Amino acid sequence: MARLVMKFGGTSVADIDRIRNVALHVAREVNAGHEIAVVVSAMSGTTNQLVQWTRDAANVHDAREYDVVVSSGEQVTAGLLAITLQGMGISARSWLGWQIPIKTNEVHGAARILSIEAEALSERWAKGEVAVVAGFQGVAEDNRITTLGRGGSDTSAVALAAALGARCDIYTDVDGVYTTDPRIVPKAQKLDRISYEEMLEMASLGAKVLQTRSVEMAMTNQVALQVRSSFDPPEGPFGDSVHGYGPGTLVCGEEDIVEKQIVSGIAYSKNEAKVTLVRVQDKPGVAARIFGPLSDTNINVDMIVQNVSEDGETTDLTFTVGEDDLPRAMDVIESAHDDIGYQHLVGSTDVVKISVIGVGMRSHAGVASRMFQVLADKGINIQAITTSEIKISILIDSAYTELAVRSLHTAYELDAD
Amino acid sequence: MARLVMKFGGTSVADIDRIRNVALHVAREVNAGHEIAVVVSAMSGTTNQLVQWTRDAANVHDAREYDVVVSSGEQVTAGLLAITLQGMGISARSWLGWQIPIKTNEVHGAARILSIEAEALSERWAKGEVAVVAGFQGVAEDNRITTLGRGGSDTSAVALAAALGARCDIYTDVDGVYTTDPRIVPKAQKLDRISYEEMLEMASLGAKVLQTRSVEMAMTNQVALQVRSSFDPPEGPFGDSVHGYGPGTLVCGEEDIVEKQIVSGIAYSKNEAKVTLVRVQDKPGVAARIFGPLSDTNINVDMIVQNVSEDGETTDLTFTVGEDDLPRAMDVIESAHDDIGYQHLVGSTDVVKISVIGVGMRSHAGVASRMFQVLADKGINIQAITTSEIKISILIDSAYTELAVRSLHTAYELDAD
Numbered sequence: 001m002a003r004l005v006m007k008f009g010g011t012s013v014a015d016i017d018r019i020r021n022v023a024l025h026v027a028r029e030v031n032a033g034h035e036i037a038v039v040v041s042a043m044s045g046t047t048n049q050l051v052q053w054t055r056d057a058a059n060v061h062d063a064r065e066y067d068v069v070v071s072s073g074e075q076v077t078a079g080l081l082a083i084t085l086q087g088m089g090i091s092a093r094s095w096l097g098w099q100i101p102i103k104t105n106e107v108h109g110a111a112r113i114l115s116i117e118a119e120a121l122s123e124r125w126a127k128g129e130v131a132v133v134a135g136f137q138g139v140a141e142d143n144r145i146t147t148l149g150r151g152g153s154d155t156s157a158v159a160l161a162a163a164l165g166a167r168c169d170i171y172t173d174v175d176g177v178y179t180t181d182p183r184i185v186p187k188a189q190k191l192d193r194i195s196y197e198e199m200l201e202m203a204s205l206g207a208k209v210l211q212t213r214s215v216e217m218a219m220t221n222q223v224a225l226q227v228r229s230s231f232d233p234p235e236g237p238f239g240d241s242v243h244g245y246g247p248g249t250l251v252c253g254e255e256d257i258v259e260k261q262i263v264s265g266i267a268y269s270k271n272e273a274k275v276t277l278v279r280v281q282d283k284p285g286v287a288a289r290i291f292g293p294l295s296d297t298n299i300n301v302d303m304i305v306q307n308v309s310e311d312g313e314t315t316d317l318t319f320t321v322g323e324d325d326l327p328r329a330m331d332v333i334e335s336a337h338d339d340i341g342y343q344h345l346v347g348s349t350d351v352v353k354i355s356v357i358g359v360g361m362r363s364h365a366g367v368a369s370r371m372f373q374v375l376a377d378k379g380i381n382i383q384a385i386t387t388s389e390i391k392i393s394i395l396i397d398s399a400y401t402e403l404a405v406r407s408l409h410t411a412y413e414l415d416a417d
Numbered sequence: 418m419a420r421l422v423m424k425f426g427g428t429s430v431a432d433i434d435r436i437r438n439v440a441l442h443v444a445r446e447v448n449a450g451h452e453i454a455v456v457v458s459a460m461s462g463t464t465n466q467l468v469q470w471t472r473d474a475a476n477v478h479d480a481r482e483y484d485v486v487v488s489s490g491e492q493v494t495a496g497l498l499a500i501t502l503q504g505m506g507i508s509a510r511s512w513l514g515w516q517i518p519i520k521t522n523e524v525h526g527a528a529r530i531l532s533i534e535a536e537a538l539s540e541r542w543a544k545g546e547v548a549v550v551a552g553f554q555g556v557a558e559d560n561r562i563t564t565l566g567r568g569g570s571d572t573s574a575v576a577l578a579a580a581l582g583a584r585c586d587i588y589t590d591v592d593g594v595y596t597t598d599p600r601i602v603p604k605a606q607k608l609d610r611i612s613y614e615e616m617l618e619m620a621s622l623g624a625k626v627l628q629t630r631s632v633e634m635a636m637t638n639q640v641a642l643q644v645r646s647s648f649d650p651p652e653g654p655f656g657d658s659v660h661g662y663g664p665g666t667l668v669c670g671e672e673d674i675v676e677k678q679i680v681s682g683i684a685y686s687k688n689e690a691k692v693t694l695v696r697v698q699d700k701p702g703v704a705a706r707i708f709g710p711l712s713d714t715n716i717n718v719d720m721i722v723q724n725v726s727e728d729g730e731t732t733d734l735t736f737t738v739g740e741d742d743l744p745r746a747m748d749v750i751e752s753a754h755d756d757i758g759y760q761h762l763v764g765s766t767d768v769v770k771i772s773v774i775g776v777g778m779r780s781h782a783g784v785a786s787r788m789f790q791v792l793a794d795k796g797i798n799i800q801a802i803t804t805s806e807i808k809i810s811i812l813i814d815s816a817y818t819e820l821a822v823r824s825l826h827t828a829y830e831l832d833a834d
Contacts, residue, residue: 016473050493056433057497058504065503068496068511072489076467079485080474086482087475094485098515099560143516 003125003166004034007135007157010044011173012230013077016084023084024234025171026130030090035125037164039135039157040081042073063108067137067147071097074134074153082132092130095121097137097145102156104138104146111138111146113155116163133160151211158214162221169248170210175229176249177202177209179414180266184402187415191264195254198264201357201391206269210251218251225251254359262360262367263412266405269353270398272302273326274383275333279314279343289340290317293332299325302353303384303395314343318384320395323349351383352401355393356408368392374411380404420542420583421451424552424574427461428590429647430494433501440501441651442588443547447507454538454548454581456574457498459490480525484554484564488514491551491570499549509547512538514554514562519573521555521563528555528563530572533580550577568628575631579638586665587627592646593666594619594626596831597683601819604832608681612671615681618774618808622684627668635668642668671776679777679784680829683822686770687815689719690743691800692750696731696760706757707734710749716742719770720801720812731760735801737812740766768800769815773825774808785809791828797821 006029008022022038029036042050050070054061078094085092097104100121104111121131135153138146148155154170161168176190177199194202196219203212209227218225228248254260280286287306294301302320309315321329330347333340361367371392375382380403384395396404409415423446425439439455446453458464467487471478495511502509514521517538521528538548552570555563565572571587578585592607594616599605611619613636620629626644635642645665671677697703704723711718719737726732738746747764750757778784788809792799797820801812813821826832 016470019474053433053493053497054500057436057500060504061500062503065496065499065511068499068513069493072492075489075492076470076486079482079489080470082482082485083471083474083478086479087477094482096485096562145513 001033001035003164004029005037005039005157005161005164005166005168006171007039007153007168008041008171008230009153009173010041010047012171013040013042013081014044016080018230019077019081019084021234022081022171022230023088023090025230026085027088027090028234030130035166037121037131037133037160037166038081039133039153039160040074040077041135041153043077046073046076064144067108067145071134071137071145071147074136078132078134085130085132090130091128092132093124094132094134096134098139098143100133102138102159104140104148106140106142106144106146108140108144108146110149111140113138113148113159116159118160118163121164151214154211154214155217158217158221158223158225161223161225162217167224167226168218169226169228171228171230172209173229173231174209174227175232175247176227177251177265179264180405180409181268184405185266185409185415188409189414189416191249193250193252193257194264195257195359196251197254197390198357198359199251201355201388202265202267205267205353205355205357205391205393206271215251219253222253227251257359260360261358262364263356263358263414264360265357266408266412266414267355267357268401268405269355270401271323272320272351272353272395273323273329273347273349274318274320274351274395275326275329276316276318276346276348277333277340277342278316278346280317281341282309282313282315286340289336290333291319293336294321294329297328297332299329299332303386303393305384320351320353320384350398351395352398352404353393353395354401354404354408355391356412357391359390361390361392370411371408374407375404378403378407418450418452420581421446422454422456422574422578422581422583422585423588424456424570424585425458425588425647426570426590427458427464429588430457430459430498431461433497435647436494436498436501438651439498439588439647440505440507442647443502444505444507445651447547452542452583454550454577454583455498456550456552456570456577457491457494458552458570460494463490463493481561484525484562488551488554488562488564491553495549495551502547502549507547508545509549510541511549511551513551515556515560517550519555519576521557521565523557523559523561523563525557525561525563527566528557530555530565530576533576535577535580538581568631571628571631572634575634575638575640575642578640579634584641584643585635586643586645588645588647589626590646590648591626591644592649592664593644594668594682596681597822597826598685601822602683602826602832605826606831606833608666610667610669610674611681612674612776613668614671614807615774615776616668618772618805619682619684622770622772622774622808622810623686623688632668636670639670644668674776677777678775679781680773680775680831681777682774683825683829683831684772684774685818685822686772687818688740689737689768689770689812690740690746690764690766691735691737691768691812692743692746693733693735693763693765694750694757694759695733695763697734698758699726699730699732703757706753707750708736710753711738711746714745714749716746716749720803720810722801737768737770737801767815768812769818769821770810770812771818771821771825772808772810773829776807778807778809787828788825791824792821795820795824
């Protein structure tokens with residue numbers, strides 16, 4: 001008998017038929033003797049409709065009231081799944097954020113979980129009851145409903161698993177984490193295991209399987225996290241979780257991965273924008289005058305490249321920000337023109353960030369040089385580079401996205417046979 | 418400055434435009450200096466969709482989980498109206514049943530309000546904040562959401578008005594209470610005032626303006642209740658509530674009605690069914706053997722007629738029940754056949770109950786005899802009669818519904834000029 005948190009996203013609970021399918025997945029685990037909490041998202045489309053209504057109601061809307069409206073979607077799914085389970089003869093009870101309670105801070109719309117008092121759930125488990133938990137929501141100190149921000153149900157599930165000492169299965173519309181986007185590289189392979197650190201890089205770099213915050217939380221609390229497909233047959237050959245993890249991808253500690261790959265995956269992100277200050281003064285303190293105001297405006301700068309000065313007086317400086325932040329970043333730099341001193345400013349969104357990720361890099365040299373060689377062989381110009389212990393990211397013209405990803409996938413021997 | 422509870426039903430909050438219209442009604446009362454709580458229903462259609470989902474999820478559904486699902490509709494409207502009011506510069510905050518709290522018993526799906534702790538709302542009023550309250554819902558002792566049953570938002574509003582010492586305006590899609598159904602009698606007149614007792618008879622007899630329970634509660638707590646239309650222009654000539662009640666119908670104590678009509682209205686109900694036991698034994702104790710089992714099965718019997726025995730041994734006995742209860746009532750009587758002793762059993766739904774209602778009957782004789790004369794003149798056979806202090810109800814063939822209602826409306830001088 002194990003403790004298990006199962007999380008199902010919006011497409012997995014899109015209608016009553018899909019909810020019944022979810023109930024069959026739950027029934028399988030109940031029959032295996034596990035103690036189970038199920039975390040559910042809103043039926044797909046519901047949250048978008050609710051958000052749209054809040055926008056239509058007033059241009060500027062109170063985040064407290066936004067949370068009241070938007071949290072109702074998960075409430076509906078939780079009740080419906082509890083009813084469906086009961087209809088199958090399984091004892092089940094729904095739990096809303098305020099009922100457990102899942103206590104959060106008061107940052108409405110993007111709240112952070114502070115604590116989960118899971119005693120009540122544990123007591124129900126002792127009676128053989130499945131807990132169906134509305135994801136994405138909690139309650140603040142002042143007794144108002146909060147929501148955790150988009151993708152927050154993943155975070156709900158991992159936090160609950162941590163509080164309950166459970167493992168966490170994230171059911172989604174893909175069957176695991178791949179070496180890269182299969183839509184671009186048909187030979188992409190599903191990974192059996194990936195470390196938290198690698199998953200974090202994959203998630204934040206554009207692989208949309210898991211919300212970054214949920215992976216961080218799983219890593220901090222050492223929650224074993226499995227990504228698997230709710231579209232797998234609930235009673236099928238892979239369904240028998242008694243014999244271990246299913247056919248998805250296990251996100252776990254590095255120490256639990258025996259055969260470490262040097263490179264685990266290739267991620268890309270098109271939501272990048274590039275800003276270049278042409279002929280900026282090459283003097284001490286100029287970087288502070290550029291990046292200070294950006295930081296003050298809560299704009300995250302990712303990559304920074306400063307060319308070598310040719311005339312000893314001016315140089316070109318390029319940095320990247322999230323695509324959504326580009327207009328604000330341009331405004332900030334233009335406002336500070338006199339203070340910084342530059343000839344002119346160029347903004348562009350025709351760029352993509354491509355990253356090679358793998359914990360094996362820590363102990364292997366040559367990963368970066370191979371990357372540069374592969375791109376050079378294809379005639380792809382690198383505009384910027386950043387690295388961390390387990391990834392190398394480069395910025396290139398977005399027209400070369402597919403070519404670059406495919407070439408790197410092959411070069412690092414990730415192609416399926 | 419007065420305390421005011423305003424209640425808006427589903428058609429009044431059907432979409433964002435309608436919610437904006439509601440906000441204008443609220444703004445008018447805010448500008449008049451009142452302290453305001455607004456009770457809202459779910460957007461029309463929402464509750465039906467939610468109920469349908471619970472049915473699709475399982476044939477037999479847990480009323481606790483039903484309440485979780487169905488209560489979400491009012492939650493959405495409350496949040497959206499709060500946002501809309503804020504967008505108009507009016508300080509507003511939504512309140513769910515568990516937040517106030519509105520404490521109920523644990524009869525999920527049809528809970529009764531036990532108490533409302535309105536201190537928090539009063540404190541917010543002192544700060545000039547409008548309270549937007551999700552109708553139809555409360556919270557039980559065990560911290561689970563309850564709902565009050567269909568039409569429960571009326572009850573929420575009246576209970577809140579009682580707790581806050583406020584008057585209560587019920588905004589609906591009609592502009593008041595009429596002397597009878599205007600679809601049958603175009604000359605029906607809107608009543609300026611009607612007593613609680615009369616309204617109770619009107620409501621339970623098929624005039625669907627107000628939920629019976631809310632009228633009972635208003636009567637018990639002496640809450641002044643006004644029925645008015647949300648489709649009136651919010652800023653129009655009737656909108657100026659500073660000068661007293663609007664153009665709707667005031668439901669109030671008898672003592673507040675100066676010009677008492679002998680008859681205030683004619684109601685009808687088609688949801689009636691008739692059961693006749695042919696040649697039942699005419700012996701002491703037979704009534705107990707018939708109505709005991711019906712009572713045990715929670716079937717409400719309304720009218721009872723026992724013919725005079727012709728042979729001294731057997732007679733025919735007729736009673737009425739709600740149309741929905743007919744199959745169960747027939748089963749119960751058939752099961753008790755040997756115990757009761759009768760020749761055969763006839764059930765029918767081709768009947769209508771028509772009622773003449775008026776507090777003036779208490780001090781005026783001749784109301785009943787005029788009713789019987791009018792029906793006799795039209796050749797309408799009376800199948801059963803019941804009376805109370807303020808009403809006379811008769812059962813007739815439903816084919817004569819419109820003729821009977823129109824004739825009585827004219828006979829009691831209720832027709833508009």
